[in-house]
Amino acid sequence: MAHVCDPTLVFRQLFEKVSSTYTYVLADANTREAIIIDPVIETVDRDIKVINDLNLKLLYAVNTHVHADHVTGSGQIKQKLPGVKSVIFDMNAKADIYIKEGDSLQFGSKKIEFLSTPGHTNGCVSIVCHTAKSVFTGDALLIRGCGRTDFQQGNSALLYDSVHSKIFTLPDDYVVFPAHDYTGQTNSSVGEEKKHNPRLSKAKEEFIKIMANLNLPYPAQIDRALPANLVCGIQN
Numbered sequence: 001m002a003h004v005c006d007p008t009l010v011f012r013q014l015f016e017k018v019s020s021t022y023t024y025v026l027a028d029a030n031t032r033e034a035i036i037i038d039p040v041i042e043t044v045d046r047d048i049k050v051i052n053d054l055n056l057k058l059l060y061a062v063n064t065h066v067h068a069d070h071v072t073g074s075g076q077i078k079q080k081l082p083g084v085k086s087v088i089f090d091m092n093a094k095a096d097i098y099i100k101e102g103d104s105l106q107f108g109s110k111k112i113e114f115l116s117t118p119g120h121t122n123g124c125v126s127i128v129c130h131t132a133k134s135v136f137t138g139d140a141l142l143i144r145g146c147g148r149t150d151f152q153q154g155n156s157a158l159l160y161d162s163v164h165s166k167i168f169t170l171p172d173d174y175v176v177f178p179a180h181d182y183t184g185q186t187n188s189s190v191g192e193e194k195k196h197n198p199r200l201s202k203a204k205e206e207f208i209k210i211m212a213n214l215n216l217p218y219p220a221q222i223d224r225a226l227p228a229n230l231v232c233g234i235q236n
């Protein structure tokens with residue numbers, strides 16, 4: 001199980017295997033106030049059980065962006081745990097709270113800070129928890145990879161700048177927790193990705209060429225996911 005260096009932060013990394021999505025639960029170990037990052041609709045009941053088993057009080061369900069490969073669980077979580085607020089950067093998507101660059105959210109004595117990291121989508125954010133020396137990168141930075149830039153306002157030059165100016169300027173020992181992994185890895189570090197990321201360690205021009213030649217098939221659930229995620233995963 002993945003760990004973070006803050007002993008008073010409750011931390012769980014959860015996996016949804018159809019879309020290879022990581023969902024994260026973070027909580028203040030004293031007050032038990034919690035947030036969830038990138039929940040998936042199919043695993044909402046599992047996530048709520050974890051939250052209840054650990055005696056946590058969920059305050060916020062945060063999406064790092066409008067996902068194209070799975071339907072968010074935020075809307076169902078709000079139905080099942082009244083009082084939870086959904087949080088997103090992208091103003092096109094329905095949410096209770098719209099965050100912007102530099103905003104932070106508090107849960108107990110713990111704080112997460114939002115960095116705007118566009119390029120995979122315009123509305124992508126990375127979420128930093130300094131006490132845990134961790135960054136939740138969504139699809140901007142994956143372990144030895146990065147988010148594709150061939151749909152949803154994707155822009156590889158912008159993604160390169162986002163990662164280099166916002167994520168790669170964090171300390172090298174900060175742990176990188178992505179929204180997906182397709183190879184069985186759970187986390188990396190800023191220093192490791194700066195050195196070994198086969199795309200983002202290259203010069204910008206080369207990165208742009210690599211991204212233009214990925215030729216990836218569209219995510220299997222894209223037609224269902226994109227419209228649903230504009231309305232928090234719940235369609236009438």
Ligand SMILES: N[C@@H](CCC(=O)N[C@@H](CSS)C(=O)NCC(=O)O)C(=O)O
Binds near residue numbers: 018069145214221
């Ligand atoms: N096969 C998966 C989709 C894989 C995929 O396209 N992943 C996205 C992140 S979800 S928007 C991506 O950016 N991948 C980058 C890469 O290099 O793989 C499915 O059908 O769901």
Ligand SMILES: [Fe+2]
Binds near residue numbers: 069139147
């Ligand atoms: Fe994505």
